[in-house]
Amino acid sequence: MAKEFAWDWISRNESQMIEVSDKVWEFAELGLLEFKSSELLAKTLEEYGFTVDRGIADMPTAFVATYGSGSPVIAINGEYDALPGLSQKAIAQQDPLEEGAPGHGCGHNIHGVSGMAGAIGAKIAMEKNKIPGTIKFFGCPAEETYSGKVFMVRDGYFDNVDAAISHHAGSTNTAGIGSSLAVKSAKFHFHGLTSHAAYSPEHGRSALDALELMNVGVNYMREHIMQEARIHYVIEKGGMQPNVVPDYARSWYYIRAPEMSQVDEMITWILDIAKGANLMARTKHVVDVVEGCTNVIPSKSLSDVVVGNMREIGAPEYTNQEMDFLKEMNKSITKEAKIELLRMMKRPDWEDFVDVLIDTTIPDPWDKGIVWPGSTDVGDVSWVTPTMEFTTATGLLGDPGHSWQTVAVCGMSIGHKSMLFAAKAIAGTALDLLTKPEQLKAVQDEFEKRLMGREYKCPIPDDVKPPHEVAREAAKITRT
Ligand SMILES: [Zn+2]
Structure with missing residues (x-):
């Protein structure tokens, strides 16, 4: 046999x-x-x-x-x-x-x-x-x-x-x-203006403020999502030292739910929260979808x-x-x-x-x-x-x-x-x-x-390539 x-x-x-x-x-x-x-x-x-x-x-x-x-x-x-x-x-x-x-x-x-x-x-x-x-x-x-x-x-x-x-x-x-769980992962980049945090804070716009406001918004949203869903994040960049208003901050989010359509619904909400945070902190922001799986x-x-x-x-x-x-x-x-x-x-x-x-x-x-x-x-x-x-x-x-x-x-x-x-x-x-x-x-x-007649939709946008540079950087950090 x-x-x-x-x-x-x-x-x-x-x-x-x-x-x-x-x-x-x-x-x-x-x-x-x-x-x-x-x-x-x-x-x-x-x-x-x-x-x-x-x-x-x-x-x-x-x-x-x-x-x-x-x-x-x-x-x-x-x-x-x-x-x-x-x-x-x-x-x-x-x-x-x-x-x-x-x-x-x-x-x-x-x-x-x-x-x-x-x-x-x-x-x-x-x-x-x-x-x-x-x-x-x-x-x-x-x-x-x-x-x-x-x-x-x-x-x-x-x-x-x-x-x-x-x-x-x-x-x-x-x-x-x-x-x-289906998952999508996204990075939120916030851009503000640096200034002396004591002498001229009124000229600064803190990217970290925007990032924190966004996290607060998402944590309130958490009460109204389905039981099986998961949202978790880290702050990858939050400024250099307290006396410089940070002009750049970055968070990395994972958003998970049993179906990708549910993940997408939560992402739409989170994108609105990021916009709101941005308005409040008078910053600019860019969102990158990093990866996802179904x-x-x-x-x-x-x-x-x-x-x-x-x-x-x-x-x-x-x-x-x-x-x-x-x-x-x-x-x-x-x-x-x-x-x-x-x-x-x-x-x-x-x-x-x-x-x-x-x-x-x-x-x-x-x-x-x-x-x-x-x-x-x-x-x-x-x-x-x-x-x-x-x-x-x-x-x-x-x-x-x-x-x-x-x-x-x-x-x-x-x-x-x-x-x-x-x-x-x-x-x-x-x-x-x-x-x-x-x-x-x-x-x-x-x-x-x-x-049930559903078609596969790739969770990664067509223009996103495998992140080789990110992988090389991560390997350097984890070695030290
Ligand atoms: Zn494994």
């Missing part, structure tokens, strides 16, 4: 896949700067006979690797960006490799390589069994910051894809069917295929040494914090997991109808093709995520096992979709039903 052949191939070649994952873990490159990581993945796919198109959608670290021809076209996505300041050794106590440097706190080294290994496994099985169709591995930059996939969707790279699958490090082996359209039928494959493969087992590692790491998390986290997961009978170190079950997804309070650029892919991003248990249950604990497990055998398990689930799912037209049809029928 083609699937067993692919799984066996992944097992036989696991040392190479682990080596790639560990290198990406060591590189720990930030969004849009993943030069070494993306090249390593692209080169490995080329070695196995994929044709690679590098630098797509105006991003040097984005690529698409293709094998085969004709339909169906199955996409497999992989990410490889790290997070700032999370450098950590692959050990059970907090100890940075390099103080202040980035680390894979969201496990994207596992994410990129599970997809790559799954794509290669599926390709080898297609070749051996003469299975027609196309596999496309998408190397997706900057998930954490600049939503790389949105630019790839905007440029049409997912237009002829029949279904897309990917994996993410997580706390459970399952394929969730919840959604995420809510996830779930797929129960893709979830069924992925969970079915996970159960056929069987969840990883852990050695005594690995369990001791987790026991040691567990000391870094209080019981109260773990209870809070489990409650938030909304899993039925979550109380049974309070003393569990790593979840080895493969449950049915329990999040039907739930909108999780984060956002992801996977959402944009899910509006143009049926999409599933599933999780495998990658480390300590109770790990808060974006944490040193995640970095540590993703650089050692517990993370490797999660990656190989996910690679096999990806290969199995891709081969099912390529060889069982009735399953692919069910996936596509559900997709049409959930879209």
Whole structure:
């Protein structure tokens, strides 16, 4: 059987896949700067006979690797960006490799390589069994910051894809069917006039005043927005020192809601508040939309295929040494914090997991109808093709995520096992979709039903390009 052949191939070649994952873990490159990581993945796919198109959608670290021809076209996505300041050794106590440097706190080294290994496994099985169709591995930059996939969707790279699958490090082996919040991010630039703040304040116009008035307005608006919405901001520039009236101030806002139309409604209100603040402070202002991503359209039928494959493969087992590692790491998390986290997961009978170190079950997804309070650029892919991003248990249950604990497990055998398990689930799912037209049809029928005739609208304006300069600047700041 083609699937067993692919799984066996992944097992036989696991040392190479682990080596790639560990290198990406060591590189720990930030969004849009993943030069070494993306090249390593692209080169490995080329070695196995994929044709690679590098630098797509105006991003040097984005690529698409293709094998085969004709339909169906199955996409497999992989990410490889790290997070700032999370450098950590692959050990059970907090100890940075390099103080202040980035680390894979969201496990994207596992994410990129599970997809790559799954794509290669599926390709080898297609070749051996003469299975027609196309596999496309998408190397997706900057998930954490600049939503790389949105630019790839905007440029049409997912237009002829029949279904897309990917994996993410997580706390459970399952394929969730919840959604995420749509988000837009905007920067508000206020311009005033400098003057001596004591001698001639009447000649000054404070950009900081305008910015603060805007924030006050938005915080009053907050009372009248829907429960699931989120608005958060930072002040990026607020002047240099108190005796100079600041002539420039800048805030950065995230605005989130279950649907993009709701985000847009809130933005219209916020733009009016900014205008009002501007009038009050006698300043000028400019608004830049930086980025955005759309809510996830779930797929129960893709979830069924992925969970079915996970159960056929069987969840990883852990050695005594690995369990001791987790026991040691567990000391870094209080019981109260773990209870809070489990409650938030909304899993039925979550109380049974309070003393569990790593979840080895493969449950049915329990999040039907739930909108999780984060956002992801996977959402944009899910509006143009049926999409599933599933999780495998990658480390300590109770790990808060974006944490040193995640970095540590993703650089050692517990993370490797999660990656190989996910690679096999990806290969199995891709081969099912390529060889069982009735399953692919069910996936596509559900997709049409959930879209309800709505069309995808890219949240990023046509003239906004991937923010390479911003990414380079951010990397400089986070290094110091
Ligand atoms: Zn992530």
